[in-house]
Amino acid sequence: MTVAMYPGRFDPVTNGHIDIVDRSSKLFDHVIIAVAKGNEESNLFSAEERATMFKESTTKYKNVSVQTFDGLTIDIARKSKVDVLIRGLRAVTDFTTEFDMALMNRDMERKIESIFFITSLGNLFLSASRVRELASYGVSVDQYVPKTVAKMLNKKFN
């Protein structure tokens, strides 16, 4: 059995994130979405809210679970007996950051692999920070995020 983990801030969850989960869930026996708590003040949504978003948007995937975590990704991956870390790549700038991170994670834990998906064409320009920016200006982001997230963003900014 192969267990994958998809770590991130997901502030908020976008269609791009859901797409990665969708594709991962077909390749691996179990996919754990790991929501990084991070500095609560610098996030728009609390870790709990972000986990809830993901749970409500992924109910149809039987082999997907969601959890929050604090600390280093590689530590939580180790504790969760994960085989592989999953990341999406949108562009070259993503690549260089992810490249370093993957090499360091590998240096710290040989047994956990990192693999990368390339974001689907329709989501290439989509980032959580851009979604936050649009929503903060009252622009509809319905086409970029799951329904549950759109609602939570509306509440936040109205």
Add this chain to the structure above:
Amino acid sequence: MTVAMYPGRFDPVTNGHIDIVDRSSKLFDHVIIAVAKGNEESNLFSAEERATMFKESTTKYKNVSVQTFDGLTIDIARKSKVDVLIRGLRAVTDFTTEFDMALMNRDMERKIESIFFITSLGNLFLSASRVRELASYGVSVDQYVPKTVAKMLNKKFN
């Protein structure tokens, strides 16, 4: 059951290629190494020789097989009922080529996924073309390729 395919020219097989096979074989039920025939004149080794190299260097992997193919990667992947294509990324320049290819493959066949591994640190600078160049100058490439490949390169250039 998840079937992965690792396509390429592999002219010749390097330790970097073996490393990707090693890592893939742990994540997927079966890994098919697919050696692209390509234009025989522009290759140093024939497709058969390249397939042999890979077979002899991967005997210890029970879930790995090797085949040659002609034509489009996505076509052979479809015929072989592959779930996922595997590629190694060494650097940013690799990334942009792979990025395009992955997007086009996805456009042609939604059901086949592409994922990327980042080359291990020790193999980052290793490419088949550089190995060919070194070998052509009579420089030992023993530390960069499997034993069987080193022998075949020696025969070729002596």
Add this chain to the structure above:
Amino acid sequence: MTVAMYPGRFDPVTNGHIDIVDRSSKLFDHVIIAVAKGNEESNLFSAEERATMFKESTTKYKNVSVQTFDGLTIDIARKSKVDVLIRGLRAVTDFTTEFDMALMNRDMERKIESIFFITSLGNLFLSASRVRELASYGVSVDQYVPKTVAKMLNKKFN
């Protein structure tokens, strides 16, 4: 009146090229598509064939014309009294080549500007070389090129 020139090899014309013409034709008074002859042996279609493709695919644009040329782009641009050169950018690797070219063109002729469009999302992975490759394997490229080009490719490879 602003005259734009869109230079390239266009071997063959793709939907990506047509898209750039479409967008340019809205911003500039006249758009000259300039098909570079180049080395006839290294091209799949002759310059005349490539110009014909473009003409037949752009009949609906009243302010677009097509011509072939030999030699330096900046020279033909100067002779045609062009104000601005147009190029499409698909990715970072395109960017660095275009960057150099734009700087040198500017060094040679201050009065001619270069501007860049970013390829539409649906055409991001589309390149003439990939279309040639697909067609050479007998794969349908109908969704990637204008009808007239699809026909000419079919004739070429059958």
Add this chain to the structure above:
Amino acid sequence: MTVAMYPGRFDPVTNGHIDIVDRSSKLFDHVIIAVAKGNEESNLFSAEERATMFKESTTKYKNVSVQTFDGLTIDIARKSKVDVLIRGLRAVTDFTTEFDMALMNRDMERKIESIFFITSLGNLFLSASRVRELASYGVSVDQYVPKTVAKMLNKKFN
């Protein structure tokens, strides 16, 4: 008639910005410089000051106007009935950010185009943030900014 908009923070205006205005003003009937208000605390100069800088440095261009705006660029562009957004590219890192932005803007409003100029050689290394840094250390930036900006920077830091 083609109306172009050149949006940005311009904190402060540099010779690089003036150069883009100069080149745009030759290609388009009207160029609107749109100064983004942004978070006033994170800017060195107020939006009004930045607009004034630009007005005083572009008096010789009869088809250039300056305005400030709040909110999304694409919204102000729509309201101002703009045909094309203009951006300068200095380097590869600029490119990836601009690439995303252009794709998202296009997704939100098909009728507004984005085009890119490559910064002139002499301004390649010039950025507003570097100018701020130099000025804050009391270093003369006279060769990097218009006269009026040099004066305002002097006042700010003395």
Add this chain to the structure above:
Amino acid sequence: MTVAMYPGRFDPVTNGHIDIVDRSSKLFDHVIIAVAKGNEESNLFSAEERATMFKESTTKYKNVSVQTFDGLTIDIARKSKVDVLIRGLRAVTDFTTEFDMALMNRDMERKIESIFFITSLGNLFLSASRVRELASYGVSVDQYVPKTVAKMLNKKFN
């Protein structure tokens, strides 16, 4: 006699930094490590602490000295009668920043050269910010930093 300067924040000093000093000390008669004071609040260690780290980790190099500085790198380099500035490049993203900086430094002072080393393979993924992050989570960074730095990090976070 050729005098080199290696400027940076070094917050904290990593094995990657020591490696650059080691390699520079073989090529140049004297190497001055220049620790930028920067904004004390945004640094983990004070400039004095960072200078001490470097001194204690480079005692075996007879032609290396350490100093702190405030202000522009190019100014301190001029005052110290330096011939060449030294920087390490880890990846493409480093490159673009360093590229701009080198061009501007050259514009301000023709007589001071900038040269670049490529980080050793084992340190490629190593950055001061990542070390700070690991240490803040209580993860051992002994293999990434000199002993004296490991001790100071331990003290800081316990």
Add this chain to the structure above:
Amino acid sequence: MTVAMYPGRFDPVTNGHIDIVDRSSKLFDHVIIAVAKGNEESNLFSAEERATMFKESTTKYKNVSVQTFDGLTIDIARKSKVDVLIRGLRAVTDFTTEFDMALMNRDMERKIESIFFITSLGNLFLSASRVRELASYGVSVDQYVPKTVAKMLNKKFN
């Protein structure tokens, strides 16, 4: 005494190459320009011609010598007891190639260092291949190459 080697094809020598020699000659006791023979058929000028170009263009540098070589750069560097290899970086695409090469050279010979200069602003877009292209079309390249090279190009193409 520090000996530097500047290896390359230099087909032909450009002002960009001369600039790197000029800058290197100030930092190192001796600079050996090493002209790679390469495949004579794929070069415009013979190795001897290219070496002559460089000699005639660098007579004023007392600590610069020119030689031709065949085989691997790292081998000739070793034989010439070189301390450091010098390369110029024009752009990001150069960087990734040079990055790999430097890492492999270092893997093969620890005692020889590689360092990089960033091309001067005025030469950023200048490459030997572009000079060949311009000259082949009869365009004057006098402002891009040393006088002696301009003459040899004229002879070649007239």
